[in-house]
Amino acid sequence: MRVGLVLVSHSAKLAEGLAEVAEQMAPNVTVLPAGGTPDGGIGTDYDSVVSAVRQADGGAGVVVLYDLGSAQMTAELVVESLDDPGAAVVVDAPLVEGAVAAAVAAQGGADRAGVAQAAIDAGRGAEQREAPIAEAAEETASDVVRTELTLRNEIGLHARPAALLVRAIAGVEADVRLRFGDDEADGHSVLAIMSLGARQGDRIGVEATGPQAREAIDRIEALVERNFEEG
Template sequence: MRVGLVVVSHSAKLAEGIAEVAGQMAPDVTVVPAGGSPDGGIGTDYDAVSNAVERANTGSGAVVLYDLGSAQMTAEMVVEALDDPGAAVVVDAPLVEGTVAAAVAAQGGADRAGVAQAASEAAGAGEAAPASAAAPAAEAEAVGTEFTLENEAGLHARPAALLVRAIAGVDADVRIRFGAGEADGHSVLAIMSLGARKGDRVSVEATGPQAQEAITRVEALVQRRFDED
């Protein structure tokens, strides 16, 4: 069982849209939208959020994300009223980026604390860092690979999520490089921000105890064209 997510928004359409995007990246994760007021207008609904948290928690807990202040208040009231308040946590994170990051972490098997952390760290993960000019001496044992993206979507959205999921749980630091940018291989948002498209040449470098395993998994995913066929 995986950690579930709840998307609390003042707009039902917004919550449903974010849940749909997250679901595409993490098909085995329960993402439940809870948006709008009881009459279908703009606002939040305590009962809807409560039901969503119950649905999202399939045994491993739930992480709740929200858009605006009153949505936070509603979410926190719901969690506080649970028989086991520790079964869910409300996370302060950018709603879209945080939900996507949390969904990918949950898909990879992270526990509730790990999923919540992925969501909260999403605020600083949306931009790729400049690539290092030279590798430090400590990275002399790094292994790597290069490939040309042949899949239509490049390293956007779903392919980026697949890459992160492919190396989830591997004990290695993985860096994805394209052009002047560098991204953490465990951050779907940072990988997407590289902007790598079909036909672009991308390099991957890994260090750590399972560096070769990480590279092997990435190469296998590339050979499958990121499962787009």
């Protein structure tokens, strides 16, 4: 049972396209679009959002994201009208980045609070995301497990491979960092990994600390060896 997602947008095409992207990264997560008006216009529709929220709830709850102000109002009214308002939560997060992060968190088995937090964290600056990681690295430098890997898959660390990497280490007790050139990324953040811009043939550094640091490194090495399941 995984948390479901509902994407509320003024545009049906935007909501549907984003849902398609999120589903590619999280194939076992229900991601439903609720965009536009019944006549195909720009706007939001209360009944459509109600239907989407109810369908998305498989028992673990629903996280609802939205694009603009009136979409937020519609989403909040829908949640308040549910028989159990606690079954869903409306999250103030960037729609695109939040949907991607939330979908990957849900795929990894996070509960509703964890999925909502993943969406919120996606809107934070890179410095804020990486500061705690840097501090943890200083505290446990002697326990760091390191490796260097060459990317052989065709598209490098773009959206789908980044999502697969995050999913591979979900639930592992380890802080993971990826380095490419002078840049560093949280290994549990799809968006941060994508921001590295690592492509086919590039060599990346991977570091892990924590009780299962070796397990995290092994999983990432195996994923790279399998070319991120490409072809």
